[in-house]
Amino acid sequence: MAKVCVVMGSDSDLKVMSSCLEALEKFQIPFEVRISSAHRLPEETAELARSAASRGVKVFIAGAGAAAHLAGVIAALTTLPVIAVPLSGSALEGLDALYATVQMPKGIPVATVAVDGAFNAGVLAAQILALHDPELSSKLVHYKKELASQVKEKNRRLQELGYRAYLEQS
Numbered sequence: 709m710a711k712v713c714v715v716m717g718s719d720s721d722l723k724v725m726s727s728c729l730e731a732l733e734k735f736q737i738p739f740e741v742r743i744s745s746a747h748r749l750p751e752e753t754a755e756l757a758r759s760a761a762s763r764g765v766k767v768f769i770a771g772a773g774a775a776a777h778l779a780g781v782i783a784a785l786t787t788l789p790v791i792a793v794p795l796s797g798s799a800l801e802g803l804d805a806l807y808a809t810v811q812m813p814k815g816i817p818v819a820t821v822a823v824d825g826a827f828n829a830g831v832l833a834a835q836i837l838a839l840h841d842p843e844l845s846s847k848l849v850h851y852k853k854e855l856a857s858q859v860k861e862k863n864r865r866l867q868e869l870g871y872r873a874y875l876e877q878s
Contacts, residue, residue, distance in 0.1 A: 710740040712833050713760055715753075716771040717745045717778050721795055724824050725771045728793065731830025735847050737837060740765070746772070746781040753778070757785035767791065767833045771826060774798045776805035779818045789836055791829045792820045 712732055716725050725741075732739045740763070744753045760768065768786070770779035771793040779792035794805030802823035809820045821828040831851075838845040866874045 710738050710764055711766045711837055712737055712739040712769060712830075713742065713756070713763075713765045713767075714739055714769045714771075715742045715744050715756065715778065715782070716795075717743070717747075717773070719743055720797070721771045721773070724795055725769075725793065725826050728769055728771070728826035728830040731827045732833065734851075735830075735834045735844060737830075737834060737844070738764075744778070746777040747775075750781070753781055754785055757782045760786060760788060767836050769793065769826075769829045769833055771795050771829075772809075773802065773805045774808075776808040779809050779820075780812055780816060783812065783816050783818045790818050791832050792818045793826045793829045794820065794823045796823050 714725060714728055714732075716722065729739065729741065742756060744756055746753050757768070765788060768779075768782050768788055768790040770782055770790060772778035773795035774797075776792070776794055779790050783790040792809035794802050794809050796802035796805075798804055806820070806823050809818055812818045819832060821832065831848075834844060834848055838848050869877065
């Protein structure tokens, strides 16, 4: 059963949203991927949101650009956590999508990551699920240690090489 439902407004969003799927795969979290539009398929989007819990979904991740109503519509129709990924590609380079997702009305929260921040949406979903999953929590602890090690190694190389040589090798 899928624990995360990743939904996007268009197939053109899949390129950015694929990094979210990579994050979920990294933590071995089952997911389903859907294309649904809050504007073009409102009834289907409503059914997707309303039936999610019966499919085992615990968290939604919704990617949308421009008006970016997808996450908000889903959040209005379910009590499951919804994470929005505002997508670039519009004339405003995703700022319109960002504003649309962070300005939700009182009582309809949507967690929002950075414009095109799909990987972080996957990590955030993992953190939500890890609240009740010790094995997943352990994977996240290991992942955070890996991130710290990478930064330490980069600093070690910078100190060893100096900034000019480091830039040339990067």
